Amino acid sequence: MxxxxxxxxxxxxxxxxxxxxxxxxxxxxxxxxxxxxxxxxxxxxxxxxxxxxxxxxxxxxxxxxxxxxxxxxxxxxxxxxxxxxxxxxxxxxxxxxxxxxxxxxxxxxxxxxxxxxxxxxxxxxxxxxxxxxxxxxxxxxxxxxxxxxxxxxxxxxxxxxxxxxxxxxxxMGYQSAEAEAQIVAQRAPAPSEAWRDRAVALVRATREHPELRVGSSVRGTIDLAGINHQLARARGVAEDDWRAGLDAALVALSGRVRVDESSTRRPEEIIAELYVAHFGTDPADAADGSDGSEEREEQRSGEA
Structure with missing residues (x-):
């Protein structure tokens, strides 16, 4: 042990x-x-x-x-x-x-x-x-x-x-947000405690989203943090890079959640929505005066 x-x-x-x-x-x-x-x-x-x-x-x-x-x-x-x-x-x-x-x-x-x-x-x-x-x-x-x-x-x-x-x-139900944050801290690197807490909140939100029949466990948060760390290193960007975090969330969570039969959306769309809700909009969009919706729609179309 x-x-x-x-x-x-x-x-x-x-x-x-x-x-x-x-x-x-x-x-x-x-x-x-x-x-x-x-x-x-x-x-x-x-x-x-x-x-x-x-x-x-x-x-x-x-x-x-x-x-x-x-x-x-x-x-x-x-x-x-x-x-x-x-x-x-x-x-x-x-x-x-x-x-x-x-x-x-x-x-x-x-x-x-x-x-x-x-x-x-x-x-x-x-x-x-x-x-x-x-x-x-x-x-x-x-x-x-x-x-x-x-x-x-x-x-x-x-x-x-x-x-x-x-x-x-x-x-045995899910642990508290504080406990899940402790687990993630033991298992995967994170840019900061604040980033880790937002990642935990994002994953916990998948369990309550009205369009998701099944949400992700804390394993999703662990993978999100680990993939984000590796993506940032590969791209040569900061570990709290917004786009690296979004891509990590899509990879780590889209296969773990199950969309309700009544929903017409794909899991990637819901994960992207939750990511923006917890991490904000892309700072690059704010810099050029765009809200980033057109680019995100192109990204989702490409994934389809």
């Missing part, structure tokens, strides 16, 4: 850290529920590091079969030695069970139903019967922690009541 991750975990997350530690100490399984970029994985990694136990991470997707989760017999060794326990290759679930560690399942609502049923049985009984291997019981300290974004409807399935009945739920 790096010092950076440990520091990020505690930014505006003291309550969630305390709740997770208490739930795990009681022997409960936990679901961390919240939008992307709210620190779910970082929080768990910090708590896991403090436990001095193993930590197995699996990504929930259509390819997470029961065999990949539980483990399998090595085919080559089976041919020569048969189905012996020592030729079984533990998957992340059995690894966590044997070592009394944490199994972290990302994107729980993307896990196939068959695999989820296997996981539910282990969560209830803390043991599993594997064909030709036998019964495997979980060592003390074993727990399942899952994470999910309840607002993502693409490629996901509804999480059943059976999951919630076997888990405790910790809801």
């Amino acid at each position: 790096t010092a950076v991750l440990a520091a990020l975990a505690v930014v505006d997350r003291a309550r969630e850290t305390e709740l997770l530690e208490a739930a795990l100490a009681s022997g409960a399984h936990v679901v961390l529920e919240g939008p992307p970029g709210t620190g779910k994985t970082t929080l768990l990694r910090r708590v896991a590091a403090a436990r001095d136990g193993s930590f197995a991470l699996v990504e929930g997707n259509a390819e997470l079969t029961p065999a990949r989760l539980v483990g399998h017999f090595d085919p080559a060794l089976v041919l020569s030695r048969g189905y012996q326990p020592d030729v079984f290759v533990d998957g992340p679930l059995l690894t966590a069970m044997r070592e009394g560690g944490l199994l972290y399942v990302e994107e729980l609502n993307r896990v196939p139903e068959e695999t989820l049923n296997t996981l539910l049985a282990v969560m209830s009984e803390r043991e599993i019967v594997v064909a030709r291997l036998g019964l495997v019981r979980a060592a003390p300290g074993f727990a399942v922690v899952a994470a999910m974004n309840p607002y993502d409807a693409v490629g996901t399935a509804r999480v059943s009541s059976a999951v919630y009945d076997r888990t405790c739920r910790i809801a």
